[in-house]
Amino acid sequence: MIIIKEEQSAEAVKETASMRWKSITRNLGISFMGAIFTGFIFGLLLRLVMGIIAFFFPHMASGFHFSGTLMIVILGIAVTLANSIIYTIVFQTSRISLIRKGFYFGLLSLIIFGTPLFLSNPNNELFGPQAPLGISLFSALFFIWAFLLVWSIERITKWMEQSNGRLKLAYISFAILVIPAAVMLFNMFLEIFYEMIPAIIENFSR
Numbered sequence: 001m002i003i004i005k006e007e008q009s010a011e012a013v014k015e016t017a018s019m020r021w022k023s024i025t026r027n028l029g030i031s032f033m034g035a036i037f038t039g040f041i042f043g044l045l046l047r048l049v050m051g052i053i054a055f056f057f058p059h060m061a062s063g064f065h066f067s068g069t070l071m072i073v074i075l076g077i078a079v080t081l082a083n084s085i086i087y088t089i090v091f092q093t094s095r096i097s098l099i100r101k102g103f104y105f106g107l108l109s110l111i112i113f114g115t116p117l118f119l120s121n122p123n124n125e126l127f128g129p130q131a132p133l134g135i136s137l138f139s140a141l142f143f144i145w146a147f148l149l150v151w152s153i154e155r156i157t158k159w160m161e162q163s164n165g166r167l168k169l170a171y172i173s174f175a176i177l178v179i180p181a182a183v184m185l186f187n188m189f190l191e192i193f194y195e196m197i198p199a200i201i202e203n204f205s206r
Contacts, residue, residue: 027092029170030160031084032177034152036077042145043069043076049137057130080149081177082185083109087149098150106146114142116192120199 047069090108091101118135160166 025174026167026170027088028085028178029172029174030156031088031092031153032081032173032181033170034149034156035080035084038145038149038152039077039080040073041148042080043073045141045144046076047072049141052137053130053134056133078180078184079188080145081181082188084149085181085185087153092153098154102147102150103143105150106143109146110139110142113188113192114139116196116200119203120196121203
C-alpha cells in the first residue's frame with residue numbers, strides 16, 4: 001500500500017511538473033507573438049522620437065535612411081522579445097489590472113534599462129541642451145511600449161483561448177524565438193555591466 005501511494009505521489013509530481021512546463025512554454029510563446037507586433041511599433045516610435053529630437057536640435061540630425069530605420073525596427077523587435085521574458089516571469093500570470101501591469105512593467109524596464117542608458121550618454125547624445133527633451137521622450141516611450149506589449153499579449157491570449165488548435169501557434173512561437181530572445185536578454189545585461197556602467201563611472205569621474 002505504501003509503495004502504491006509513493007508511485008501515485010511520484011506520478012502526481014511528474015504531472016504537475018509537466019503542466020507547469022506547458023504553461024511556461026505557452027505563456028512565453030504568446031508573449032513572443034505579442035512582442036513581434038509591439039517591437040515593430042516600438043521601432044517606428046523610436047525612429048519618430050529621434051526625428052523629433054533632430055527637428056528641435058538640427059545639429060543632431062543624420063538624415064532619413066531606409067536602412068537605418070529598418071535596423072531600428074529590427075532592434076525594437078529584438079529588445080521587445082528579450083523583455084517579454086521578464087514580463088512573462090514577473091507579470092503575465094498576475095491578477096492585477098492591465099493598466100497596473102503596464103505601468104509597473106514600464107517602470108521596471110525604465111529603471112533596469114533606461115537609467116543606465118541615460119547615464120551612460122551613448123555617443124554623447126543625451127547630455128547637453130537636448131537632455132530634457134530626449135530623456136522625457138524616451139522615458140514616455142518606455143511606458144507606451146510597456147502598455148502596448150501588455151495589451152498585445154492580453155489580446156493574443158484571449159484569441160488563443162477560443163480554440164485548442166490555436167495553442168499550437170504558441171508552442172511553435174516558443175520553439176522558434178526562445179533562444180534568440182534569451183540570447184538578446186543576456187547580451188543586454190552584459191552591455192549594462194561591461195559597457196554602460198563603466199561609461200557611467202567615466203562620465204561622473206570627470
